Amino acid sequence: MEGRSKPGPWPGAVGEGAVIETAALTKRYRGGQLAVDRLDLVVPRGSVFGFLGPNGSGKTTTIRMLMGLIEPTSGAARVLGQEMPRAGRRVLPRVGALIEGPALYGFLSGRDNLLRFDAADPTAAPRTRAARVGAALERVGLTSAAGKKARAYSLGMKQRLGLAAALLRPRELLVLDEPTNGLDPQGMREIRALVRGLAAEGTTVFLSSHLLDEIEQVCTHAAVMAQGRLLTQGTVRELAASARARLAVTTPDTADAVRVLKEHGVHDLTVTDDRVTGELPPVDLADLNAALVRADVRVRSFGTERASLEDAFVALTGEGFDVAG
Numbered sequence: 267m268e269g270r271s272k273p274g275p276w277p278g279a280v281g282e283g284a285v286i287e288t289a290a291l292t293k294r295y296r297g298g299q300l301a302v303d304r305l306d307l308v309v310p311r312g313s314v315f316g317f318l319g320p321n322g323s324g325k326t327t328t329i330r331m332l333m334g335l336i337e338p339t340s341g342a343a344r345v346l347g348q349e350m351p352r353a354g355r356r357v358l359p360r361v362g363a364l365i366e367g368p369a370l371y372g373f374l375s376g377r378d379n380l381l382r383f384d385a386a387d388p389t390a391a392p393r394t395r396a397a398r399v400g401a402a403l404e405r406v407g408l409t410s411a412a413g414k415k416a417r418a419y420s421l422g423m424k425q426r427l428g429l430a431a432a433l434l435r436p437r438e439l440l441v442l443d444e445p446t447n448g449l450d451p452q453g454m455r456e457i458r459a460l461v462r463g464l465a466a467e468g469t470t471v472f473l474s475s476h477l478l479d480e481i482e483q484v485c486t487h488a489a490v491m492a493q494g495r496l497l498t499q500g501t502v503r504e505l506a507a508s509a510r511a512r513l514a515v516t517t518p519d520t521a522d523a524v525r526v527l528k529e530h531g532v533h534d535l536t537v538t539d540d541r542v543t544g545e546l547p548p549v550d551l552a553d554l555n556a557a558l559v560r561a562d563v564r565v566r567s568f569g570t571e572r573a574s575l576e577d578a579f580v581a582l583t584g585e586g587f588d589v590a591g
């Protein structure tokens with residue numbers, strides 16, 4: 267009865283090599299809130315997959331369905347090739363998860379918290395427990411603070427302790443819900459470095475975030491959510507490339523520059539300090555540069571700026587990304 271799960275509602279071999287795959291996954295909470303709306307997600311094995319969306323867009327709800335913590339209203343989810351939540355007991359030991367802050371005992375030290383976690387795992391041999399806990403503490407940089415009570419930990423240290431708990435066993439997949447939420451820049455850098463290291467060892471990492479630049483910095487792939495719906499998914503490079511690059515001119519003579527660029531068919535001009543940017547026009551940029559110089563615009567720099575994931579997001583939704591939210 268172990269065997270393979272039923273084929274499920276997926277067309278053909280679309281999800282070959284996918285560690286997470288959902289088909290029309292939907293969650294409507296009691297009370298009527300449609301939190302996740304017919305989500306089709308494909309997370310390739312070996313990726314660092316960023317699940318990006320503003321607060322309230324359905325990220326945590328999706329993750330809770332993937333981990334079998336709540337039942338979908340309709341649709342299906344497969345994790346490591348098996349149907350969730352049905353196959354949870356087989357799948358979850360192969361998945362490390364950190365969801366909405368770890369559950370820690372404040373009165374226990376960091377090390378004792380991990381010893382407890384490890385003891386709760388019936389497949390973890392007691393003889394090697396201390397070594398496993400020591401290695402996990404080392405991994406997240408908590409060795410020297412291991413004897414401190416968890417309630418004395420900073421938010422970043424608590425988050426790292428939660429990660430250590432997820433890393434007690436080797437995992438094929440790590441699912442991290444907003445792992446850098448509430449951390450200072452140094453704490454964020456540490457988590458990012460950890461994620462990169464795990465990915466380099468072959469662990470697939472699925473992490474949610476409402477921060478675009480974070481996704482750009484660590485992820486190979488991303489999916490963008492808004493109001494429970496998937497807007498797009500793909501490699502970060504593809505997503506950024508889908509937003510057109512812009513022309514950028516640095517000059518002390520911004521007003522003249524705007525006039526000349528406008529005359530040469532550059533649309534959507536914006537000025538920030540000494541920088542003028544606009545849509546790339548269908549003319550030779552050399553001619554455009556010459557025109558600026560002819561009009562006595564003093565040009566400090568002239569070129570195209572790479573489109574970012576943020577540009578792609580703005581293009582998709584027609585609005586900016588609320589990073590403060």
Ligand SMILES: Nc1ncnc2c1ncn2[C@@H]1O[C@H](COP(=O)(O)OP(=O)(O)O)[C@@H](O)[C@H]1O
Nearest residue numbers: 295299301319320321322323324325326327328
């Ligand atoms: N237990 C719940 N009961 C009812 N509504 C909920 C519950 N949890 C979340 N929601 C609602 O579902 C939507 C998605 O929430 P959530 O999945 O937490 O988004 P995110 O993690 O992207 O911030 C929000 O509108 C939220 O208010």
Ligand SMILES: [Mg+2]
Nearest residue numbers: 325326327444
């Ligand atoms: Mg959330």
